[in-house]
Amino acid sequence: MIDSDSFKKTFLSELNSASSVSELQQIRVKYLGKKGLLTLQLKDLPTLAAEERRSFGKSINELKEYVEAGITSRESVLSKADLRKRLVSESIDVTLPGKYTPVGREHPINKVLREITDIFVRMGFSIEEGPEVELDYYNFEALNFPREHPARDMQDTFFVTEDVILRTHTSPVQIRVMEKIKPPLRFIAPGKVYRCDADVSHTPMFHQVEGFMVDTDISFSDLKGVLETFIHRIFSPETPVRFRPSFFPFTEPSAEVDIGCIFCKGKGCQVCKGTGWLEILGAGMVNPHVFEMVGYDPETYTGFAFGMGVERITMLKYSIDDIRLFFENDIRFLRQF
Ligand code: DAH
Numbered sequence: 001m002i003d004s005d006s007f008k009k010t011f012l013s014e015l016n017s018a019s020s021v022s023e024l025q026q027i028r029v030k031y032l033g034k035k036g037l038l039t040l041q042l043k044d045l046p047t048l049a050a051e052e053r054r055s056f057g058k059s060i061n062e063l064k065e066y067v068e069a070g071i072t073s074r075e076s077v078l079s080k081a082d083l084r085k086r087l088v089s090e091s092i093d094v095t096l097p098g099k100y101t102p103v104g105r106e107h108p109i110n111k112v113l114r115e116i117t118d119i120f121v122r123m124g125f126s127i128e129e130g131p132e133v134e135l136d137y138y139n140f141e142a143l144n145f146p147r148e149h150p151a152r153d154m155q156d157t158f159f160v161t162e163d164v165i166l167r168t169h170t171s172p173v174q175i176r177v178m179e180k181i182k183p184p185l186r187f188i189a190p191g192k193v194y195r196c197d198a199d200v201s202h203t204p205m206f207h208q209v210e211g212f213m214v215d216t217d218i219s220f221s222d223l224k225g226v227l228e229t230f231i232h233r234i235f236s237p238e239t240p241v242r243f244r245p246s247f248f249p250f251t252e253p254s255a256e257v258d259i260g261c262i263f264c265k266g267k268g269c270q271v272c273k274g275t276g277w278l279e280i281l282g283a284g285m286v287n288p289h290v291f292e293m294v295g296y297d298p299e300t301y302t303g304f305a306f307g308m309g310v311e312r313i314t315m316l317k318y319s320i321d322d323i324r325l326f327f328e329n330d331i332r333f334l335r336q337f
Contacts, residue, residue, distance in 0.1 A: 002041055004059060008066060015070050021078050024071055031067045038064055105334040109207060109326055112234075112314040113190055116209050119233045120188045123226060125211065128187045130173035132194070136163045138172035142293045143250040151249050156196040158204075166194035170210035171250060171307060174286075177212070178294040183301050184215040190310075200322050207310035214286065214296070214303030220253070223283055223304035227257055231280070234313065235259060240266065242277065251284025251305055262316060278316060281308035 011031065018024050031037050041060050045053055117127065130138075145152050155168035173189035189210040198204055213222065224243065231241050240260035248254040258279050261272035268274040283306035288298035311323050318337065320326075325333055 002059065002063070004063060007063060011067060011070065015074050018074065018078065021075060021082055024075055024078060028067075028071050032064065038067065102331060105331065105337070107326070107329075107334060108314050108318065108320075108337040109310055111337055112317065113207060113209070113310055115234060116230075116308075116310065116313070117188065117190060119230055120209075120211065123229065124186055125213075126187045128173055128177050128189045129191060130167070130170070130176050130189060132167055132192055133160060134165060134167035134172050136165055138175050139165055139167050139169070142175040142290070143171055144287055144289045144293075145249045149249065151247075158194050158196055168195050169193050169307060170208040171305070173210055174212050174250070174290070174305060175294060178214070178291075178296060183296065183303075186213045186215075188212070200324070201312075201315075203311070203323055203327060206323075209308050209310060211283075211306040212286075212303065214301050216300060216302070218285075218302045218304055220285060220304070223285070223306070226304075227281070227283060227306060231257075231259055235262065235317065243283075244279075246282065246284075248282055248284055250287050250290050251282075252287045254282070254284035257281045257283055257306075259316075263319070280313060280316065281306055283307070 014027055014030075015024075018027055029036060033039065038060055042057075045057065048056060121127070139157075140149075140152055141147075157168050158166040160166070170189045170191050170193060173191075177185065177187060177189075189212070191208065192205055193208050194205050195202070196204060211226070213226070228241050231239055239262070242258050243255040244258060246254045246256040256279050258277035260266040261269060261276050261278050263269050263271045264276065266276040268276050272278050283304065286303040286305055291298040291301060291303075311326060314320065314326075315323065
């Protein structure tokens with residue numbers, strides 16, 4: 001037989017020393033589980049006389065209810081305590097600094113490249129591209145730079161093999177497009193070019209935009225009109241422009257195009273070396289030899305070409321004095337544009 005009073009006393013002391021919901025669960029198993037203390041008591045039931053059986057069964061059932069009720073009420077106390085403990089241990093310190101996610105910016109070179117492209121697209125130019133790893137033939141030969149020609153020296157070439165190079169300018173796109181399309185044509189070719197050179201105004205990789213237009217009646221005045229319009233839009237409508245005679249193997253006549261110095265307004269300063277002018281691009285009328293190389297009849301067609309450096313234009317537009325700033329990607333620099 002079971003001594004109810006001492007049973008309850010032991011149970012209560014265990015119950016009160018339980019400090020968490022999971023400890024309570026262990027107590028439940030110990031008393032009420034399949035092999036629990038009260039369940040085991042019932043095993044003796046069949047050996048008892050009939051009248052004893054009834055009162056024994058009744059007292060076991062009462063104890064079960066007692067245990068059940070005890071656990072339930074202790075559970076409600078402990079689960080509140082558990083919650084309080086979790087709220088303290090898992091609380092968030094809202095005064096801590098947040099996680100910093102740096103946000104990027106459009107690169108000034110891309111921004112200016114987009115502006116240049118927009119201006120020419122509005123004048124009816126389409127956009128063409130060519131490979132950065134280029135054949136000597138397209139980069140030099142077909143552009144009327146014969147082998148051993150001194151003009152090749154000015155373009156500090158990266159060689160892949162003797163005949164394969166990194167393009168030193170975007171002019172080879174002229175040849176590739178003419179091989180593909182018959183005139184009239186009017187396009188620009190933006191892209192990366194490579195020269196083995198590095199200082200405050202040169203990096204081994206930089207960007208150029210080539211311009212090209214061919215038809216039966218293109219003249220130097222068309223070239224002047226297109227470039228003046230471009231310069232007035234990319235800088236300002238008041239910017240003075242001048243064409244100065246020059247030489248490129250693939251254009252004849254050739255010119256270098258200057259703008260009035262934007263730093264001293266033409267008075268002469270360190271940047272323009274006292275001349276009042278800044279060179280911004282090369283241009284000219286397509287050399288008839290170049291037309292012959294691609295099978296265009298130079299008696300029928302005329303055209304103009306020009307090429308500009310995007311880093312140089314960006315540096316002038318925003319008064320940036322060191323080209324290397326473009327390649328550091330310091331967000332404090334990039335945010336200024
Ligand atoms: N390709 C020349 C260079 O990178 C720039 C140039 C000059 C392009 C005159 C032209 C041009 O199309 O007509 O030095």
